[in-house]
Amino acid sequence: MKTAEQAKLGYFRSIFWPFYRSELKLVIPMLLILFLTCFNYSILRNLKDVLVVTAKSSGGAVIPFIKVWAMLPMAVLSAYAFTKLSNRFSQEKVYYIMVWGFLIAYGIFGFILYPMRERLELVGFARFLETILPSGAQGFISMIRHWSFTMFYVMCELWSSIVLTVLFWGFANEITKVKDARRYYSIFSVVSSFSAVIAGLSGRYFSSLEYNPSLPFGSDAFEQTIMEVVLAVCIVGLCIMGVFWWLNRHVLNSPDYIDLHRSNHAIRIKKKQSLRDSFSFLAKSKYLICIAIIVVAYNLTINLVEVVWKDQLKNLYPNRDDYFIYLSNVTILLGIVSSAASFFIGKVIGRAGWTKTAMITPFVLLVTSLGFFGFLFYRQFMVDTTLYFMGMTPLAMAVMFGGAQNCLCKSAKYSVFDSTKEMAFIPLDHETKLKGKAAIDGVGSRLGKSGGAVIHQALLLIFSSLTQSAPYVAGILMGVIFVWFGAVKVLGVEFAKMAIEKNDTAEGITDRIEPEAEVQLAKT
Numbered sequence: 001m002k003t004a005e006q007a008k009l010g011y012f013r014s015i016f017w018p019f020y021r022s023e024l025k026l027v028i029p030m031l032l033i034l035f036l037t038c039f040n041y042s043i044l045r046n047l048k049d050v051l052v053v054t055a056k057s058s059g060g061a062v063i064p065f066i067k068v069w070a071m072l073p074m075a076v077l078s079a080y081a082f083t084k085l086s087n088r089f090s091q092e093k094v095y096y097i098m099v100w101g102f103l104i105a106y107g108i109f110g111f112i113l114y115p116m117r118e119r120l121e122l123v124g125f126a127r128f129l130e131t132i133l134p135s136g137a138q139g140f141i142s143m144i145r146h147w148s149f150t151m152f153y154v155m156c157e158l159w160s161s162i163v164l165t166v167l168f169w170g171f172a173n174e175i176t177k178v179k180d181a182r183r184y185y186s187i188f189s190v191v192s193s194f195s196a197v198i199a200g201l202s203g204r205y206f207s208s209l210e211y212n213p214s215l216p217f218g219s220d221a222f223e224q225t226i227m228e229v230v231l232a233v234c235i236v237g238l239c240i241m242g243v244f245w246w247l248n249r250h251v252l253n254s255p256d257y258i259d260l261h262r263s264n265h266a267i268r269i270k271k272k273q274s275l276r277d278s279f280s281f282l283a284k285s286k287y288l289i290c291i292a293i294i295v296v297a298y299n300l301t302i303n304l305v306e307v308v309w310k311d312q313l314k315n316l317y318p319n320r321d322d323y324f325i326y327l328s329n330v331t332i333l334l335g336i337v338s339s340a341a342s343f344f345i346g347k348v349i350g351r352a353g354w355t356k357t358a359m360i361t362p363f364v365l366l367v368t369s370l371g372f373f374g375f376l377f378y379r380q381f382m383v384d385t386t387l388y389f390m391g392m393t394p395l396a397m398a399v400m401f402g403g404a405q406n407c408l409c410k411s412a413k414y415s416v417f418d419s420t421k422e423m424a425f426i427p428l429d430h431e432t433k434l435k436g437k438a439a440i441d442g443v444g445s446r447l448g449k450s451g452g453a454v455i456h457q458a459l460l461l462i463f464s465s466l467t468q469s470a471p472y473v474a475g476i477l478m479g480v481i482f483v484w485f486g487a488v489k490v491l492g493v494e495f496a497k498m499a500i501e502k503n504d505t506a507e508g509i510t511d512r513i514e515p516e517a518e519v520q521l522a523k524t
Contacts, residue, residue, distance in 0.1 A: 018183040027184070029247040030172060031191050036240045037164050038192040040233050042199030042335075044106075044156040046327040047229055051149045053310055054320045057126075058146065060311025061139035061460055066150055067303070067453035069143065074154050075450075078162055082438050091174075092248050095167050096241055102163060103237040105155045110230030111217065113148040120148050136460040157449075169418075170437050173425045175252075181426055185419040186349075189342035193414045196335030202232065203328035207321045222320055287498070288436045290491035291424055294358075295440050297484035298417060299448025301365050302409060304477050305372060307456055309402030311466045312376075316399050330403050338411035349420070355492030358420040362484040364412040368405040369481075373474040375401045376467075424491060427498035 019027050052062050085094045113120065126145035133141065143150050176184055206228050211221040218224030283289070317323045349357045376398055425433050455476060459469035 018187065026175070026247075026251050029243050029251065031187065032243050033240055033247075034168060034188055035191050035195045036236050036243070037168055038195035039199045039202075040236050041160050041164055042196045042331055043203050043229060044159055044233060046200075046203050046324060046331060047226070048153040048156040049310060049327060050320055050324045052142075052146065052153050053314050054318065054323050055142065055146045055149055057138075058142040059139070059314050060307055061456075061466060062142040063139070063307050063310065064453035064456035064460070065140040065143045066153055067449045068457060069140070070150050070154050071157055071453075072447070072450040074158060075161065078158055079438050082162065082166060083435070086434060086438070091171065092244070095171070095244055098162060098167060099237055099241055102155060102159055103234050106152075106230050106233055109148065109152045109155070110227050113152075114226050115219070115223065117146075117148060121145055122147060134461060134464075136462070136464045139457075139460065166437055169422050170433065173422060173433055173437075174430070176426060181423045185422060186342060186344075189415045189419050190339050192418070193335050193338035193342050193411070196331050196414075197339065198335075200328040200331030200335060203229070203331065204325050207324045207328065225321075225324075285432070285436070287428075287491070287494045288432070288440065290487045290494065291421065291436070292440045293487040294421060294484060294491065296448035296451065297480050297487070298361065298413065300452045301369070301477055301480050301484075302413075303449045303452030304455065304473050305369055305402075305409075306406060307452070308376070308466050308470055308473065309372070309399070309406060312395065312398050312402060316395055330407055334407045334410050337407060338414040341411055341415040348416075353492075354420060354423065354495055355488060357416060358488045358492065359485060361409075361412040361417040362481050362488070365409050366478070366481050368408050369474070369477055372401050372405040373470060376470055424495055427495065
Protein backbone atom coordinates (compact mmCIF):
# COMPACT_ATOMS: atom_id res chain seq x y z
CA MET A 1 0.00 0.00 0.00
CA LYS A 2 1.43 3.36 -1.03
CA THR A 3 1.89 6.12 1.50
CA ALA A 4 0.65 9.64 0.81
CA GLU A 5 4.24 10.67 0.15
CA GLN A 6 4.74 7.93 -2.46
CA ALA A 7 1.47 8.87 -4.14
CA LYS A 8 2.64 12.48 -4.57
CA LEU A 9 6.28 11.86 -5.49
CA GLY A 10 6.24 8.38 -6.97
CA TYR A 11 7.83 5.30 -5.39
CA PHE A 12 11.39 5.65 -6.73
CA ARG A 13 11.49 9.41 -6.41
CA SER A 14 10.37 9.12 -2.79
CA ILE A 15 13.52 7.04 -2.18
CA PHE A 16 16.17 8.74 -4.32
CA TRP A 17 14.98 12.37 -4.55
CA PRO A 18 12.11 12.94 -2.08
CA PHE A 19 11.81 16.70 -2.58
CA TYR A 20 9.09 18.88 -4.03
CA ARG A 21 9.98 21.50 -6.63
CA SER A 22 9.22 24.35 -4.24
CA GLU A 23 11.82 22.97 -1.79
CA LEU A 24 14.74 22.82 -4.22
CA LYS A 25 15.90 26.41 -3.76
CA LEU A 26 16.51 25.55 -0.10
CA VAL A 27 17.53 21.90 -0.34
CA ILE A 28 20.13 22.09 -3.12
CA PRO A 29 22.31 24.75 -1.41
CA MET A 30 22.02 22.83 1.86
CA LEU A 31 23.16 19.63 0.15
CA LEU A 32 26.09 21.45 -1.45
CA ILE A 33 27.19 22.96 1.88
CA LEU A 34 26.94 19.56 3.55
CA PHE A 35 28.89 17.84 0.75
CA LEU A 36 31.74 20.37 0.88
CA THR A 37 31.86 20.38 4.69
CA CYS A 38 32.03 16.57 4.83
CA PHE A 39 34.67 16.50 2.08
CA ASN A 40 36.95 18.64 4.23
CA TYR A 41 36.17 16.53 7.27
CA SER A 42 37.04 13.24 5.55
CA ILE A 43 40.29 14.32 3.94
CA LEU A 44 41.48 16.16 7.06
CA ARG A 45 40.66 13.14 9.23
CA ASN A 46 43.01 10.92 7.23
CA LEU A 47 45.76 13.54 6.97
CA LYS A 48 45.90 14.26 10.70
CA ASP A 49 46.25 10.55 11.52
CA VAL A 50 49.08 10.14 9.03
CA LEU A 51 51.02 13.05 10.52
CA VAL A 52 50.81 12.14 14.22
CA VAL A 53 51.00 8.34 13.93
CA THR A 54 53.87 8.09 11.40
CA ALA A 55 55.94 10.94 12.88
CA LYS A 56 59.43 10.16 14.13
CA SER A 57 59.37 8.13 17.40
CA SER A 58 55.57 8.10 17.34
CA GLY A 59 52.75 5.59 16.91
CA GLY A 60 49.09 4.94 17.64
CA ALA A 61 49.66 5.49 21.36
CA VAL A 62 50.01 9.25 20.75
CA ILE A 63 46.30 9.60 19.91
CA PRO A 64 44.89 9.04 23.44
CA PHE A 65 47.26 11.65 24.88
CA ILE A 66 46.32 14.22 22.23
CA LYS A 67 42.63 13.71 22.88
CA VAL A 68 43.00 14.35 26.62
CA TRP A 69 45.74 16.96 26.92
CA ALA A 70 45.02 18.95 23.74
CA MET A 71 41.59 18.07 22.34
CA LEU A 72 39.51 18.38 25.50
CA PRO A 73 40.76 21.85 26.51
CA MET A 74 40.38 23.12 22.95
CA ALA A 75 36.87 21.64 22.70
CA VAL A 76 35.82 23.47 25.84
CA LEU A 77 37.46 26.67 24.59
CA SER A 78 35.79 26.42 21.18
CA ALA A 79 32.38 25.77 22.76
CA TYR A 80 32.93 28.80 24.98
CA ALA A 81 33.87 30.90 21.94
CA PHE A 82 30.79 29.67 20.08
CA THR A 83 28.54 30.56 23.00
CA LYS A 84 30.03 34.05 23.29
CA LEU A 85 29.80 34.66 19.55
CA SER A 86 26.19 33.39 19.48
CA ASN A 87 25.26 35.83 22.23
CA ARG A 88 26.75 38.74 20.31
CA PHE A 89 26.27 38.03 16.59
CA SER A 90 23.63 36.53 14.33
CA GLN A 91 23.77 32.87 13.36
CA GLU A 92 25.01 33.80 9.89
CA LYS A 93 27.93 35.90 11.17
CA VAL A 94 28.95 33.21 13.65
CA TYR A 95 29.14 30.75 10.76
CA TYR A 96 31.51 33.00 8.80
CA ILE A 97 33.72 33.80 11.79
CA MET A 98 34.17 30.17 12.79
CA VAL A 99 34.88 28.87 9.28
CA TRP A 100 37.36 31.67 8.58
CA GLY A 101 39.19 30.82 11.80
CA PHE A 102 39.64 27.20 10.75
CA LEU A 103 40.83 28.05 7.24
CA ILE A 104 43.43 30.49 8.55
CA ALA A 105 44.73 27.87 11.00
CA TYR A 106 45.04 25.24 8.24
CA GLY A 107 46.85 27.68 5.97
CA ILE A 108 49.35 28.63 8.69
CA PHE A 109 50.15 24.99 9.37
CA GLY A 110 50.41 23.86 5.75
CA PHE A 111 52.52 26.72 4.40
CA ILE A 112 54.44 27.96 7.46
CA LEU A 113 54.66 25.43 10.31
CA TYR A 114 55.01 22.19 8.34
CA PRO A 115 57.97 23.38 6.21
CA MET A 116 59.66 24.40 9.50
CA ARG A 117 58.71 21.18 11.31
CA GLU A 118 62.22 19.94 12.04
CA ARG A 119 63.27 23.26 13.56
CA LEU A 120 60.08 23.40 15.61
CA GLU A 121 60.45 19.92 17.14
CA LEU A 122 61.12 19.99 20.89
CA VAL A 123 63.76 17.26 20.66
CA GLY A 124 65.73 18.26 23.75
CA PHE A 125 62.66 18.54 25.94
CA ALA A 126 61.40 15.18 24.64
CA ARG A 127 64.68 13.51 25.60
CA PHE A 128 64.42 15.01 29.07
CA LEU A 129 60.87 13.67 29.46
CA GLU A 130 62.07 10.19 28.46
CA THR A 131 64.35 10.17 31.48
CA ILE A 132 61.61 10.97 34.02
CA LEU A 133 58.45 9.37 32.56
CA PRO A 134 57.56 5.65 32.32
CA SER A 135 57.70 3.79 29.01
CA GLY A 136 53.91 3.87 28.75
CA ALA A 137 54.02 7.67 28.39
CA GLN A 138 55.83 7.56 25.04
CA GLY A 139 52.68 8.87 23.34
CA PHE A 140 52.67 11.93 25.60
CA ILE A 141 56.32 12.60 24.78
CA SER A 142 55.62 12.33 21.06
CA MET A 143 52.69 14.74 21.41
CA ILE A 144 55.00 17.34 23.01
CA ARG A 145 57.85 16.78 20.57
CA HIS A 146 55.67 17.23 17.48
CA TRP A 147 53.53 20.02 18.92
CA SER A 148 52.74 21.55 15.49
CA PHE A 149 51.31 18.21 14.34
CA THR A 150 49.33 18.04 17.57
CA MET A 151 47.75 21.45 16.99
CA PHE A 152 46.89 20.53 13.40
CA TYR A 153 45.29 17.31 14.65
CA VAL A 154 43.20 19.31 17.09
CA MET A 155 41.99 21.77 14.44
CA CYS A 156 41.06 18.92 12.09
CA GLU A 157 39.05 17.22 14.83
CA LEU A 158 37.29 20.47 15.72
CA TRP A 159 36.15 20.92 12.10
CA SER A 160 33.90 17.92 12.66
CA SER A 161 32.49 18.95 16.04
CA ILE A 162 32.14 22.69 15.35
CA VAL A 163 31.65 23.31 11.63
CA LEU A 164 29.84 20.10 10.71
CA THR A 165 27.93 19.22 13.86
CA VAL A 166 27.25 22.51 15.62
CA LEU A 167 27.14 25.00 12.72
CA PHE A 168 25.68 23.00 9.84
CA TRP A 169 23.37 20.64 11.69
CA GLY A 170 22.32 23.39 14.08
CA PHE A 171 21.36 25.49 11.08
CA ALA A 172 19.58 22.56 9.37
CA ASN A 173 17.57 21.80 12.51
CA GLU A 174 16.38 25.43 12.63
CA ILE A 175 14.69 25.23 9.23
CA THR A 176 13.42 21.63 9.29
CA LYS A 177 10.27 20.18 10.81
CA VAL A 178 9.90 16.65 12.15
CA LYS A 179 7.42 15.80 9.38
CA ASP A 180 10.03 16.75 6.74
CA ALA A 181 13.08 15.34 8.52
CA ARG A 182 12.64 11.78 7.27
CA ARG A 183 12.73 12.97 3.64
CA TYR A 184 15.49 15.55 4.10
CA TYR A 185 17.87 13.74 6.40
CA SER A 186 17.97 10.50 4.46
CA ILE A 187 19.39 12.34 1.43
CA PHE A 188 21.60 14.44 3.69
CA SER A 189 23.13 11.16 4.86
CA VAL A 190 23.67 10.03 1.27
CA VAL A 191 25.42 13.28 0.35
CA SER A 192 27.67 13.27 3.42
CA SER A 193 28.60 9.65 2.71
CA PHE A 194 29.27 10.24 -0.98
CA SER A 195 31.59 13.12 -0.07
CA ALA A 196 33.78 10.56 1.73
CA VAL A 197 34.22 8.70 -1.57
CA ILE A 198 35.40 11.86 -3.32
CA ALA A 199 37.64 12.76 -0.38
CA GLY A 200 39.18 9.28 -0.39
CA LEU A 201 39.83 9.44 -4.13
CA SER A 202 41.34 12.91 -3.72
CA GLY A 203 43.60 11.78 -0.89
CA ARG A 204 44.78 8.79 -2.90
CA TYR A 205 45.44 11.05 -5.89
CA PHE A 206 47.49 13.56 -3.89
CA SER A 207 49.50 10.75 -2.26
CA SER A 208 50.34 9.17 -5.61
CA LEU A 209 51.86 12.36 -7.05
CA GLU A 210 55.62 12.49 -7.36
CA TYR A 211 57.71 15.49 -6.45
CA ASN A 212 57.14 18.36 -8.90
CA PRO A 213 59.98 20.92 -8.83
CA SER A 214 57.95 23.35 -10.93
CA LEU A 215 55.50 23.95 -8.07
CA PRO A 216 56.27 27.06 -6.01
CA PHE A 217 55.98 25.15 -2.71
CA GLY A 218 57.22 21.95 -1.10
CA SER A 219 60.72 20.46 -0.79
CA ASP A 220 59.66 16.82 -1.27
CA ALA A 221 56.69 14.81 -2.52
CA PHE A 222 54.96 14.39 0.83
CA GLU A 223 55.42 18.05 1.77
CA GLN A 224 53.77 18.98 -1.51
CA THR A 225 50.96 16.55 -0.70
CA ILE A 226 50.38 18.31 2.63
CA MET A 227 50.28 21.71 0.97
CA GLU A 228 48.03 20.56 -1.88
CA VAL A 229 45.53 19.05 0.55
CA VAL A 230 45.54 22.20 2.72
CA LEU A 231 45.08 24.39 -0.35
CA ALA A 232 42.15 22.25 -1.50
CA VAL A 233 40.58 22.43 1.97
CA CYS A 234 40.86 26.24 2.01
CA ILE A 235 39.29 26.57 -1.45
CA VAL A 236 36.44 24.28 -0.43
CA GLY A 237 35.97 26.33 2.75
CA LEU A 238 35.61 29.52 0.73
CA CYS A 239 33.01 27.80 -1.46
CA ILE A 240 31.08 26.75 1.67
CA MET A 241 30.86 30.34 2.86
CA GLY A 242 29.88 31.51 -0.64
CA VAL A 243 26.96 29.08 -0.87
CA PHE A 244 25.90 29.87 2.70
CA TRP A 245 25.93 33.60 1.90
CA TRP A 246 23.78 33.03 -1.22
CA LEU A 247 21.32 30.91 0.77
CA ASN A 248 20.87 33.59 3.41
CA ARG A 249 20.52 36.38 0.84
CA HIS A 250 18.21 34.73 -1.68
CA VAL A 251 16.20 32.09 0.22
CA LEU A 252 16.11 32.73 3.95
CA ASN A 253 14.97 36.33 3.49
CA SER A 254 11.68 35.16 1.97
CA PRO A 255 8.41 35.38 3.95
CA ASP A 256 8.73 31.67 4.78
CA TYR A 257 11.90 32.21 6.82
CA ILE A 258 12.23 35.88 7.69
CA ASP A 259 10.17 35.63 10.88
CA LEU A 260 12.13 32.62 12.08
CA HIS A 261 15.39 34.40 11.39
CA ARG A 262 14.38 37.55 13.24
CA SER A 263 12.89 35.74 16.22
CA ASN A 264 16.03 33.65 16.61
CA HIS A 265 18.17 36.78 16.62
CA ALA A 266 15.89 38.39 19.17
CA ILE A 267 16.22 35.43 21.50
CA ARG A 268 19.98 35.75 21.39
CA ILE A 269 19.79 39.41 22.35
CA LYS A 270 17.33 38.91 25.19
CA LYS A 271 18.71 35.71 26.68
CA LYS A 272 22.46 35.65 26.94
CA GLN A 273 23.83 32.54 28.58
CA SER A 274 27.33 31.63 29.60
CA LEU A 275 28.81 28.21 28.90
CA ARG A 276 28.27 27.32 32.57
CA ASP A 277 24.59 28.22 32.22
CA SER A 278 24.35 26.01 29.14
CA PHE A 279 25.71 23.00 31.03
CA SER A 280 23.45 23.76 33.98
CA PHE A 281 20.45 23.79 31.65
CA LEU A 282 21.63 20.53 30.10
CA ALA A 283 21.85 18.84 33.49
CA LYS A 284 18.21 19.71 34.25
CA SER A 285 16.83 18.14 31.08
CA LYS A 286 16.30 14.37 31.00
CA TYR A 287 15.84 14.63 27.24
CA LEU A 288 19.19 16.37 26.64
CA ILE A 289 20.96 14.06 29.06
CA CYS A 290 19.85 11.06 26.99
CA ILE A 291 21.13 12.70 23.80
CA ALA A 292 24.40 13.47 25.57
CA ILE A 293 24.77 9.85 26.69
CA ILE A 294 24.27 8.65 23.12
CA VAL A 295 26.86 11.10 21.74
CA VAL A 296 29.40 10.35 24.46
CA ALA A 297 28.86 6.58 24.10
CA TYR A 298 29.41 6.61 20.34
CA ASN A 299 32.58 8.68 20.51
CA LEU A 300 33.96 6.70 23.45
CA THR A 301 33.38 3.29 21.85
CA ILE A 302 34.66 4.20 18.39
CA ASN A 303 37.75 5.76 19.96
CA LEU A 304 38.48 2.70 22.09
CA VAL A 305 38.57 0.46 19.02
CA GLU A 306 40.08 2.91 16.54
CA VAL A 307 43.23 3.64 18.56
CA VAL A 308 44.09 -0.07 18.75
CA TRP A 309 43.46 -0.49 15.01
CA LYS A 310 45.56 2.51 13.98
CA ASP A 311 48.44 1.25 16.07
CA GLN A 312 48.33 -2.06 14.19
CA LEU A 313 48.06 -0.16 10.92
CA LYS A 314 51.29 1.76 11.69
CA ASN A 315 53.10 -1.57 12.14
CA LEU A 316 51.87 -2.76 8.74
CA TYR A 317 52.39 0.53 6.85
CA PRO A 318 55.22 2.55 8.45
CA ASN A 319 55.60 4.68 5.28
CA ARG A 320 53.54 7.91 5.35
CA ASP A 321 52.30 7.67 1.75
CA ASP A 322 51.28 4.02 2.12
CA TYR A 323 49.48 4.86 5.39
CA PHE A 324 47.63 7.77 3.76
CA ILE A 325 46.67 5.68 0.72
CA TYR A 326 45.33 2.87 2.92
CA LEU A 327 43.22 5.29 4.97
CA SER A 328 41.97 6.87 1.74
CA ASN A 329 40.93 3.44 0.44
CA VAL A 330 39.05 2.74 3.68
CA THR A 331 37.36 6.15 3.34
CA ILE A 332 36.26 5.32 -0.22
CA LEU A 333 34.76 2.01 0.90
CA LEU A 334 33.16 3.74 3.86
CA GLY A 335 31.54 6.30 1.57
CA ILE A 336 30.19 3.66 -0.80
CA VAL A 337 28.68 1.52 1.97
CA SER A 338 27.18 4.43 3.88
CA SER A 339 25.83 6.04 0.69
CA ALA A 340 24.00 2.85 -0.25
CA ALA A 341 22.61 2.55 3.28
CA SER A 342 21.61 6.21 3.45
CA PHE A 343 19.24 5.94 0.49
CA PHE A 344 17.00 3.72 2.56
CA ILE A 345 17.36 5.32 6.00
CA GLY A 346 14.14 7.27 5.50
CA LYS A 347 12.27 4.07 4.69
CA VAL A 348 13.86 2.29 7.64
CA ILE A 349 12.72 5.03 10.01
CA GLY A 350 9.27 4.94 8.44
CA ARG A 351 8.91 1.20 8.91
CA ALA A 352 10.86 0.51 12.11
CA GLY A 353 10.47 3.91 13.77
CA TRP A 354 12.95 6.20 15.47
CA THR A 355 13.88 3.99 18.43
CA LYS A 356 14.63 0.78 16.56
CA THR A 357 16.51 2.71 13.88
CA ALA A 358 18.63 4.51 16.49
CA MET A 359 19.58 1.12 17.97
CA ILE A 360 21.19 -0.02 14.71
CA THR A 361 24.44 1.87 15.38
CA PRO A 362 25.20 0.38 18.83
CA PHE A 363 24.23 -3.05 17.52
CA VAL A 364 26.69 -2.77 14.62
CA LEU A 365 29.40 -1.58 17.01
CA LEU A 366 28.71 -4.50 19.33
CA VAL A 367 28.93 -7.16 16.61
CA THR A 368 31.94 -5.76 14.73
CA SER A 369 33.90 -5.06 17.91
CA LEU A 370 33.42 -8.64 19.04
CA GLY A 371 34.82 -9.79 15.70
CA PHE A 372 37.80 -7.44 15.74
CA PHE A 373 38.89 -8.09 19.31
CA GLY A 374 38.19 -11.79 18.97
CA PHE A 375 40.60 -12.08 16.06
CA LEU A 376 43.14 -9.79 17.75
CA PHE A 377 43.22 -11.96 20.89
CA TYR A 378 43.57 -15.28 19.07
CA ARG A 379 45.64 -14.31 16.05
CA GLN A 380 48.78 -15.92 17.51
CA PHE A 381 47.02 -19.27 17.13
CA MET A 382 46.10 -18.60 13.51
CA VAL A 383 49.48 -18.00 11.85
CA ASP A 384 49.52 -21.17 9.75
CA THR A 385 45.80 -20.96 8.97
CA THR A 386 45.87 -17.35 7.73
CA LEU A 387 48.96 -17.92 5.60
CA TYR A 388 47.54 -21.10 4.07
CA PHE A 389 43.97 -20.03 3.36
CA MET A 390 44.27 -16.25 3.01
CA GLY A 391 47.87 -15.69 1.97
CA MET A 392 48.10 -12.98 4.66
CA THR A 393 50.11 -12.54 7.82
CA PRO A 394 48.24 -12.31 11.15
CA LEU A 395 49.12 -8.60 11.30
CA ALA A 396 47.58 -8.00 7.86
CA MET A 397 44.46 -9.94 8.91
CA ALA A 398 44.13 -7.89 12.08
CA VAL A 399 44.40 -4.67 10.10
CA MET A 400 41.83 -5.94 7.59
CA PHE A 401 39.34 -6.81 10.34
CA GLY A 402 39.95 -3.45 11.99
CA GLY A 403 39.41 -1.64 8.71
CA ALA A 404 36.14 -3.50 8.14
CA GLN A 405 35.03 -2.66 11.68
CA ASN A 406 35.91 1.00 11.19
CA CYS A 407 34.10 1.11 7.84
CA LEU A 408 30.88 -0.53 9.04
CA CYS A 409 30.66 1.44 12.28
CA LYS A 410 31.23 4.81 10.64
CA SER A 411 28.83 3.88 7.84
CA ALA A 412 26.20 3.28 10.51
CA LYS A 413 27.18 6.59 12.09
CA TYR A 414 26.75 8.60 8.89
CA SER A 415 23.61 6.86 7.65
CA VAL A 416 21.77 6.16 10.91
CA PHE A 417 23.32 7.80 13.97
CA ASP A 418 23.58 11.35 12.60
CA SER A 419 20.06 11.33 11.15
CA THR A 420 18.34 9.98 14.26
CA LYS A 421 20.37 12.14 16.62
CA GLU A 422 19.66 15.35 14.69
CA MET A 423 15.96 14.47 14.46
CA ALA A 424 15.91 14.29 18.27
CA PHE A 425 16.81 18.00 18.46
CA ILE A 426 13.97 19.16 16.22
CA PRO A 427 11.08 19.22 18.75
CA LEU A 428 13.11 21.44 21.12
CA ASP A 429 12.71 25.20 21.26
CA HIS A 430 15.37 27.42 19.68
CA GLU A 431 17.27 28.30 22.85
CA THR A 432 17.48 24.67 23.94
CA LYS A 433 18.67 23.64 20.48
CA LEU A 434 21.36 26.29 20.36
CA LYS A 435 22.79 25.87 23.85
CA GLY A 436 22.12 22.13 24.03
CA LYS A 437 23.88 21.41 20.74
CA ALA A 438 26.87 23.56 21.70
CA ALA A 439 27.26 21.60 24.95
CA ILE A 440 26.46 18.14 23.56
CA ASP A 441 28.13 18.26 20.15
CA GLY A 442 30.86 20.77 20.86
CA VAL A 443 31.99 19.30 24.19
CA GLY A 444 30.01 16.07 24.68
CA SER A 445 31.63 14.40 21.68
CA ARG A 446 35.02 15.50 22.99
CA LEU A 447 34.21 14.07 26.41
CA GLY A 448 33.47 10.75 24.76
CA LYS A 449 36.71 10.69 22.83
CA SER A 450 38.67 12.05 25.77
CA GLY A 451 37.06 9.47 28.04
CA GLY A 452 38.26 6.73 25.72
CA ALA A 453 41.67 8.38 25.65
CA VAL A 454 41.85 8.49 29.46
CA ILE A 455 41.06 4.78 29.58
CA HIS A 456 43.79 4.07 27.04
CA GLN A 457 46.28 6.23 28.92
CA ALA A 458 45.63 4.51 32.22
CA LEU A 459 45.99 1.08 30.62
CA LEU A 460 49.15 2.14 28.74
CA LEU A 461 50.80 3.26 31.97
CA ILE A 462 49.98 -0.15 33.46
CA PHE A 463 50.65 -2.47 30.50
CA SER A 464 52.99 -0.28 28.36
CA SER A 465 51.38 -1.27 25.02
CA LEU A 466 47.99 -1.13 23.33
CA THR A 467 48.12 -4.82 22.41
CA GLN A 468 48.51 -5.97 26.02
CA SER A 469 45.72 -3.69 27.25
CA ALA A 470 43.26 -4.74 24.50
CA PRO A 471 41.30 -7.32 26.61
CA TYR A 472 40.44 -4.66 29.19
CA VAL A 473 39.47 -2.22 26.46
CA ALA A 474 37.06 -4.80 25.06
CA GLY A 475 35.38 -5.33 28.44
CA ILE A 476 34.82 -1.61 29.00
CA LEU A 477 33.50 -1.29 25.46
CA MET A 478 30.76 -3.86 26.04
CA GLY A 479 29.53 -2.07 29.16
CA VAL A 480 29.29 1.31 27.41
CA ILE A 481 27.33 -0.15 24.50
CA PHE A 482 24.66 -1.59 26.81
CA VAL A 483 24.26 1.80 28.53
CA TRP A 484 23.82 3.26 25.04
CA PHE A 485 20.95 0.86 24.31
CA GLY A 486 19.17 2.00 27.47
CA ALA A 487 19.54 5.71 26.65
CA VAL A 488 18.09 5.18 23.15
CA LYS A 489 15.00 3.46 24.55
CA VAL A 490 14.30 6.26 27.05
CA LEU A 491 14.92 8.98 24.46
CA GLY A 492 12.57 7.32 21.96
CA VAL A 493 9.65 7.65 24.37
CA GLU A 494 10.47 11.29 25.18
CA PHE A 495 10.93 12.16 21.50
CA ALA A 496 7.50 10.84 20.62
CA LYS A 497 5.88 12.70 23.54
CA MET A 498 7.40 16.05 22.55
CA ALA A 499 6.47 15.64 18.90
CA ILE A 500 2.87 14.75 19.81
CA GLU A 501 2.63 17.73 22.17
CA LYS A 502 3.76 20.07 19.36
CA ASN A 503 1.52 18.33 16.84
CA ASP A 504 4.59 17.83 14.63
CA THR A 505 4.44 14.12 13.87
CA ALA A 506 5.04 12.12 10.74
CA GLU A 507 3.77 8.72 9.69
CA GLY A 508 6.11 6.00 10.91
CA ILE A 509 8.42 8.22 12.94
CA THR A 510 6.52 9.08 16.09
CA ASP A 511 3.06 7.57 15.79
CA ARG A 512 4.01 3.96 15.10
CA ILE A 513 7.10 3.20 17.17
CA GLU A 514 6.38 4.42 20.64
CA PRO A 515 2.71 3.94 21.50
CA GLU A 516 3.69 4.04 25.18
CA ALA A 517 4.52 7.73 24.67
CA GLU A 518 0.91 8.45 23.70
CA VAL A 519 -0.30 6.56 26.76
CA GLN A 520 1.95 8.63 29.01
CA LEU A 521 0.84 11.83 27.35
CA ALA A 522 -2.82 10.90 27.81
CA LYS A 523 -2.21 10.30 31.51
CA THR A 524 -0.65 13.74 31.92
